[in-house]
Amino acid sequence: DAGVIQSPRHEVTEMGQEVTLRCKPISGHNSLFWYRQTMMRGLELLIYFNNNVPIDDSGMPEDRFSAKMPNASFSTLKIQPSEPRDSAVYFCASRTTGDTNEKLFFGSGTQLSVL
């Protein structure tokens, strides 16, 4: 099993540009989460999906952020326009809803730098 795959690993962009982060969850997992890690707030939940449907997007900081899950094997997180304060590591995670252990499997993250 390849695990959760995120791309790109690193993204450097200029303020005002559009950024798209990608995630391929583990095959068979039906829940997908987007988190952002910062020094101040730790791992902050942005949005999560169950069976490709967004369940809770209350963590999305602003309308500049949007996320989609067009099918069970792909999700995107888009920031448009990007700002320097968006610089952080963005993680995608997946799991099987109903797993008694409730554990998440994380990708390696995307390090985003907005200049």
Added chain:
Amino acid sequence: DQQVKQNSPSLSVQEGRISILNCDYTNSMFDYFLWYKKYPAEGPTFLISISSIKDKNEDGRFTVFLNKSAKHLSLHIVPSQPGDSAVYFCAASSYTGGFKTIFGAGTRLFVKA
């Protein structure tokens, strides 16, 4: 509104001694509590969990204790090893609200040889 809090940003422990990492939560509806370990440039990985109906779970050198009345849990690592040096995240999830999982800010553990 931080529902899961880890108030110690860092902890330093001598190799062979016990490491105790603490976590507090505010929502009594959480059903599961989990600890994740994170090395630099990697995603967090699951370490150990505990159901809200239990007060202790042990796995090798790692033990998690849950005190529901105090809304507090702790992770004990005995004996600590230099390879345990990492950031440890406490997390909580709830069956209601679609299995939402909330993380704390993390505690960086340094185990000195």
